[in-house]
Structures are given as structure tokens and as C-alpha cells.
Amino acid sequence: MGLDADAASEAAADAFALRVPPHLLGRIRLADAGDPILRQVLPVASEMQAHGGYVADPVGDLAAAVVPGLLQKYAGRALLVVTAACAVHCRYCFRRHYPYAEQTVRRDRWQAALSHLAGATDVSEVVLSGGDPLMLPDETLGELWASLAAIPQLRRLRVHSRMPVVVPERVTPALVDLLAAPRFSSSLVTHVNHPAELDSIATAALASLHRAGVVLLNQSVLLRGVNDDVDTLCVLSETLLDAGVLPYYLHLLDPVAGAAHFAVDETDAVRLVEAMRSRLPGYLVPRLAREIPGRAAKTVLAG
Numbered sequence: 001m002g003l004d005a006d007a008a009s010e011a012a013a014d015a016f017a018l019r020v021p022p023h024l025l026g027r028i029r030l031a032d033a034g035d036p037i038l039r040q041v042l043p044v045a046s047e048m049q050a051h052g053g054y055v056a057d058p059v060g061d062l063a064a065a066v067v068p069g070l071l072q073k074y075a076g077r078a079l080l081v082v083t084a085a086c087a088v089h090c091r092y093c094f095r096r097h098y099p100y101a102e103q104t105v106r107r108d109r110w111q112a113a114l115s116h117l118a119g120a121t122d123v124s125e126v127v128l129s130g131g132d133p134l135m136l137p138d139e140t141l142g143e144l145w146a147s148l149a150a151i152p153q154l155r156r157l158r159v160h161s162r163m164p165v166v167v168p169e170r171v172t173p174a175l176v177d178l179l180a181a182p183r184f185s186s187s188l189v190t191h192v193n194h195p196a197e198l199d200s201i202a203t204a205a206l207a208s209l210h211r212a213g214v215v216l217l218n219q220s221v222l223l224r225g226v227n228d229d230v231d232t233l234c235v236l237s238e239t240l241l242d243a244g245v246l247p248y249y250l251h252l253l254d255p256v257a258g259a260a261h262f263a264v265d266e267t268d269a270v271r272l273v274e275a276m277r278s279r280l281p282g283y284l285v286p287r288l289a290r291e292i293p294g295r296a297a298k299t300v301l302a303g
Helices: 005-015 036-041 107-119 138-149 173-179 200-211 230-242 266-279
Strands: 065-067 077-081 125-129 156-160 185-190 215-221 246-251 287-290 299-302
Touching (some): 065 107, 173 200, 215 230, 266 287
Parallel strands (some): 125 156
Antiparallel strands (some): 287 299
């Protein structure tokens, strides 16, 4: 006998805890089951249904680990998983089942990752990921930054973070100074799926980084019932530009176990992006892409 809907929703929350920071919670219409932010964070019974092809490691992170917490999938780039912590738990997260206890570059594991990077003369860019790297305090980030800065072949540092939007007060003057430090060409890749996530406070936080010279890009995930219509996607691109952020990728859903109910058909996704192209200048149309484990780059489908 299967779980009833309420029990299944509780089981989903037990498996992957509900977490929403106060700022983002204030953007949600709690009485509206169709609210686009609520749909991204609320545990639902559908998460407990098994679907073929939806797995715990949908993008091949574990196979790409060269030392614990250091992933290398693509030429010239490496990714550091620096924390398990996130301010918000997105229900479609491709790392919702990731074994962070074994696969995170904690302070006591930094040296192995840094030593590997020092010897990887073909790697010129490091991506900080997680979890959310901006969950780390400025002091810890500064120490890691300095350690990476000591590796001469590293030219670019990229940070992937939801924090400027979901906890905009995290963007302090000290953090801006760190991200804008001259040793690296620094970029911040935000993750915004719907224009409702961008209020004046989040926009101001992003604008402060933009003024400091940090390159700002956005990646979204195409999610059924959240942003799978051309009007929403066009408004999102224009709202991002107002904050100094360029649309970068629109990802097809990574097939992670528990998230199949968010999937949008690839044909429909291509049509959406082509419709965006008919309305917006090219620089505001994100590339529609999917990540296929083992490929040398993301697979671009449109944009």
C-alpha cells in the first residue's frame, strides 16, 4: 500500500528538509498553491514516486571527483564543493542526494585539493560551488581565496550562489571587496528562476557587485509550473539585466530522483527559447542546455 498524500509529503520533507530563509519566505504568497517560489521549495508527495532514469547522481559528479570535493569534468576548469550548506533547499536540486560528508572540501581537506590544482597546469579557472559557497563566512572564504591566489596558473574564479537573491544581506561591503579583488577575473553566477525572486533589496545587492566590476551571470532551471512560459522567461531576462546580470543558461531539469514532476519536454523547451528570441535581443536569450555525464561540455539545444 502506498503512502497517502500527506504522509508522502512528510516523507519528502524527512528525506530532504524544507528550508527557506526569511527574506525569500517574504516573497511567497503562502495561500497560493501555484506561487512560483512556493512550488520550488515545498515538499510534495510526487517526490516519493520512482521514475525511470531519475537517479541520485544525475550529472556524474561522483565519477568526476579527482580528490574529495574537487571535480573536473571540462577542460581548463575545476569545481570545488566547499560546503554542504544552502540557505534554501530547492526541491529540484541535482545535489539533493550528494554524499557531502565524504565529498566536500572542508578546511581539513583543502590541502589535497589545492595540491592537485597546483599540479594541474592546464586548469586556469576554479568554480566554487556547494551547497552554496557564500554560506561560508568571509574569513574562511578569504583564506581559501588566498590559497587559490597562490597558484600561478589560475586566472579566473567563479562563484555559484543563490545568496544575493535569497539572503541579500549576505552581500556585505567586505564580500564585495573580496569578489572584486584584482588577483582574479571574478564572476558570480546567480540562480534565479522567476522574476518574483527579485525584489528591490536583491536587485540592490546584485547592483553593488556589478558596480564593483564583478561579472554577473544567471542560470535558471526550466521548471514545469514555475517558469515554463515565454512571458515569465522574458520578464526574468529583462529584470536580471536591470540588476546588471546577464542571462547565461536555461537548464533542462537534471534527472535527479524526486524531481520528475518539474520536467519540461525538450521540444517544448526549444519552442520557448525560440519564442524568446522573437521578442528579445540575442544577449537576453539564455542558452538552453542539458548536462550529459561524460560529455566534454554542456549540450546546447537552443539559444
